[in-house]
Amino acid sequence: MTSLALCLLLLVALIAPSSEYGATQGSLHPQECSPRCTVRCSATAYTKSCMFLCQKCCATCLCVPPGTYGNKQFCPCYNNWKTKRGCPKCP
Template sequence: MAISKTLMASLLISLLLMHLVEANQVKNNVAQDSLPTKIDCGAACATRCRLSSRPNLCNRACGTSCARCSCVPPGTSGINLDVCPCYANITTRDNRRKCP
């Protein structure tokens, strides 16, 4: 009788541990799927800032914003901001739009 209780308890604990491990794996897979994809900020910002009157300033601001948002709107400075709202909503201390 004592052996069957011990066997039953160890079986239940084993099933509980297996369930917890499986739930953790599913959680990790969901978290990895929701991560933003990495983009080449240097190339994306070079394209965006190629016609800027201040390319160094444009590239620096674009690079900072790209690192935060993992996206850069297509086209040149000032257009297509609706494609990447995170990028478009970053502002300076003076509440002006930071990203070109």
């Protein structure tokens, strides 16, 4: 495999996850927040508060990171939104 083909393959692999999950900023419609947040909050014991914060963050940022934890690098707005004390606001 040539180096150009390898680079293209890596580029596609990096782009595919963010488009698959709608994780790039501004790619979700507000009505898509609830199902994405349901997945995001499915592994926590604090489902109600997680859903509230996730939907608030999604409505503002128009994205939800993939998975139940982490992956916030896919959503800069979601990742960088902090509370008054400097803690992460979005689950």
